[in-house]
Amino acid sequence: MAELRFTFGTMGSGKSTQALQIHHNLRARGLHTILTTQLDRAEGRVSSRLGVSADAEIVEPHTDLFEMVRRRMARQGSVDAVISDEVQFYTPVQCEQLARVVDELAVDIYAFGLLTSFQGELFPGTARMLELADQRIEIQVEARCWCGARATHNGRFVDGRQVVSGQLKVVGDTGGPTSGEVTYDLLCRAHWLDGARKARGSQLELLDVDEARSESDDVDHSGPVEVNPDAVPTPLKAN
Numbered sequence: 001m002a003e004l005r006f007t008f009g010t011m012g013s014g015k016s017t018q019a020l021q022i023h024h025n026l027r028a029r030g031l032h033t034i035l036t037t038q039l040d041r042a043e044g045r046v047s048s049r050l051g052v053s054a055d056a057e058i059v060e061p062h063t064d065l066f067e068m069v070r071r072r073m074a075r076q077g078s079v080d081a082v083i084s085d086e087v088q089f090y091t092p093v094q095c096e097q098l099a100r101v102v103d104e105l106a107v108d109i110y111a112f113g114l115l116t117s118f119q120g121e122l123f124p125g126t127a128r129m130l131e132l133a134d135q136r137i138e139i140q141v142e143a144r145c146w147c148g149a150r151a152t153h154n155g156r157f158v159d160g161r162q163v164v165s166g167q168l169k170v171v172g173d174t175g176g177p178t179s180g181e182v183t184y185d186l187l188c189r190a191h192w193l194d195g196a197r198k199a200r201g202s203q204l205e206l207l208d209v210d211e212a213r214s215e216s217d218d219v220d221h222s223g224p225v226e227v228n229p230d231a232v233p234t235p236l237k238a239n
């Protein structure tokens, strides 16, 4: 009986490596598999940090995964398994399409994704997969926070400072004139929460500064505004 398996973990926990391993093992036995990944992931390939990669179907926001599998079955006779990477970025509807592939086409799904975002919350695709999956498997990886505790949270950093606001999906440097260098790092919950509190605090401070400025009309706004870098840790983002 076909099953929907969802394997989740932090960044760098080896999800893509596992996806590639399953893909390789099934093909070695002559089974027909489809490997899928999300649009922004390295031009139609799934690659692992350990240096292995394989061609993959790109899942775009409008892609109908049920139709993709159904068409492939019609063309080549059978599909035995679909291995889907980066499912945190699939839409909830696409997650439901994967469930229909299991139920209506009797094809196994091996789905892999991140559990929580840099904002510390479930990704929409992840939430739907947790709701729908037959098996939910957490990858236990011995990644460590800088303090030595087990790293369980994904932190996003802009110019080295942790942020909790911004677009859900930023792969690397966005290149805009107001954006800094975006990097990711794994943290323990305590240090992720500590950084998140500081990031939120600095956003509130910026709001306070703006309100204070708008309330004092006698202040000349035409000149350059002096900002104490210690009091305002995150750069202002122009919208």
Ligand SMILES: [Zn+2]
Pocket (backbone or CB within 6 Å): 145, 146, 147, 148, 149, 187, 188, 189, 190, 191
């Ligand atoms: Zn820590």
